[in-house]
Amino acid sequence: MVVVLFAGVKGSGKTFILKRLCSHQDQLDLSQACIPTVGVSHYQLQLPVSGAHKRSVELRELGGALAQNWTAYLRPQDRLLVFVVDPGDVSVVPEIAVHLLRCVEALSSRADDSNKASLLLLYSKSDLSEQEEQLRLKDRIRLLLRLPELLEFYERSVEFEELSCSVWKDEGFPAIKDWICRKCCSI
Numbered sequence: 001m002v003v004v005l006f007a008g009v010k011g012s013g014k015t016f017i018l019k020r021l022c023s024h025q026d027q028l029d030l031s032q033a034c035i036p037t038v039g040v041s042h043y044q045l046q047l048p049v050s051g052a053h054k055r056s057v058e059l060r061e062l063g064g065a066l067a068q069n070w071t072a073y074l075r076p077q078d079r080l081l082v083f084v085v086d087p088g089d090v091s092v093v094p095e096i097a098v099h100l101l102r103c104v105e106a107l108s109s110r111a112d113d114s115n116k117a118s119l120l121l122l123y124s125k126s127d128l129s130e131q132e133e134q135l136r137l138k139d140r141i142r143l144l145l146r147l148p149e150l151l152e153f154y155e156r157s158v159e160f161e162e163l164s165c166s167v168w169k170d171e172g173f174p175a176i177k178d179w180i181c182r183k184c185c186s187i
């Protein structure tokens with residue numbers, strides 16, 4: 001079974017994103033506070049393949065408390081990772097930088113000449129600021145994480161994309177599903 005791993009520091013929004021991806025918006029209780037994920041949580045996403053056929057993909061949340069050991073949860077065959085970042089929370093940038101680098105290095109080591117690994121940097125909580133401010137926050141994160149240099153270093157083994165979403169406003173989810181679909185169907 002194809003597994004897509006979701007990592008990101010505690011409070012970045014992983015659990016809400018996964019619940020939204022795997023259920024309908026009207027089934028989500030947004031008033032319910034999320035208990036911080038302990039360990040690893042498993043979700044199933046049904047992807048349309050052709051006609052009425054569906055393909056099941058497992059989405060696996062790596063809890064923020066496990067951050068020191070996230071890479072130990074990547075199996076040798078895992079090449080798909082979504083790294084969730086709340087762009088408004090600059091206080092955790094040093095933490096993100098360390099863990100992102102570890103994750104990219106682990107992904108890269110699983111790639112080979114014919115199979116690159118894929119990283120989706122997913123900016124959460126886009127409802128918290130206006131569009132212009134969102135762009136500024138993302139630019140700040142890219143700069144603080146030295147993202148261009150990091151990506152250039154790993155460009156031969158890791159394909160990189162960025163997306164934004166808001167569970168509150170129900171925005172960005174078709175594009176995330178499309179990324180998962182494209183990546184899983186090419187495996």
Ligand SMILES: Nc1nc2c(ncn2[C@@H]2O[C@H](COP(=O)(O)OP(=O)(O)O)[C@@H](O)[C@H]2O)c(=O)[nH]1
Nearest residue numbers: 009010011012013014015016034125166167168
């Ligand atoms: N404004 C806003 N807040 C969100 C959104 N998604 C999650 N949150 C908040 O972020 C907190 C942490 O979310 P959670 O999914 O538990 O983060 P995790 O620790 O990465 O799994 C939640 O308690 C929510 O209050 C969103 O789309 N918009």
Ligand SMILES: [Mg+2]
Nearest residue numbers: 014015036037
């Ligand atoms: Mg969680």
